[in-house]
Each structure stands twice: as C-alpha cells, then as structure tokens.
Amino acid sequence: MLVKNMVSVRYGILLALTTLLYGFGLGGAFGVFEGDIKGHLDAQARQVFEDTYKGDEAKLNKTTDKSWSYFKRAHLHASGLGVIALGLILTLMFLSVDK
Structure with a gap:
C-alpha cells in the first residue's frame, strides 16, 4: 500500500525536493556572494542617489538593507515551503484512503 501511495505522490515529492534544493542553493549563493550582492545593491542605489534619495544617506542605507532582507526572505520562504x-x-502518503 505504501509503495502504491508513493507512486501517486511522486511528482509532488519531486517538486518539494526541487523547492528545498532551490532554497538551499539560494542560501549557499547568498553566503558565498553576500558582499558582491550587497555591493551591487549599493551601486545601483548610488546611481540614483541625488534624484531619488535627495542626498540622504540614511534613506539609501535603509533601502539597500531592506532589499537585502527581501533576498534573504526569498531563501527562507523557499526552504519553508519545501x-x-x-x-x-509524506503525511498523505501514509494515509490509507481508497480512491
């Protein structure tokens, strides 16, 4: 019965594991390239520093910090959803419900 149920949910298991791998990959990439990503965010914000932030360094830092937190949130959500x-x-797989 368990093997029969596993056949029924194999695509879901594959998608869940893919989501976990995606979340893990994001976390690894963020760990390895954190400085580069933050530098890129800062460089992009500096391009519009005068027009958008009117020379206010605190607003620029707040925006780039918030952007970095959204990056981390994507990693956490992917891992959690997976x-x-x-x-x-797996819970549904162990239920013995006839079709």
Whole structure:
C-alpha cells in the first residue's frame, strides 16, 4: 500500500525536493556572494542617489538593507515551503484512503 501511495505522490515529492534544493542553493549563493550582492545593491542605489534619495544617506542605507532582507526572505520562504510541502505529502502518503 505504501509503495502504491508513493507512486501517486511522486511528482509532488519531486517538486518539494526541487523547492528545498532551490532554497538551499539560494542560501549557499547568498553566503558565498553576500558582499558582491550587497555591493551591487549599493551601486545601483548610488546611481540614483541625488534624484531619488535627495542626498540622504540614511534613506539609501535603509533601502539597500531592506532589499537585502527581501533576498534573504526569498531563501527562507523557499526552504519553508519545501519542508511544509514534503511534510504534507509524506503525511498523505501514509494515509490509507481508497480512491
């Protein structure tokens, strides 16, 4: 019965594991390239420093810090969704419900 149920949810398991791999990859990339990413965000913000931020360094720093937190949030959401999806799929797989 368990093998039969596993066949039914194999695509869901594959997608959940892919989501986990994506979240893990984002975390690894952010760890390796954190300085480069933050530097890129700062460089992009500096291009519009006078027009957008009117020379206010605090606003620029707030925006780039917020941008970095959104990057990290993408990693956390991908990891969390993958774990929840895999947990729900495995729970459903162990239920003995006839079609």
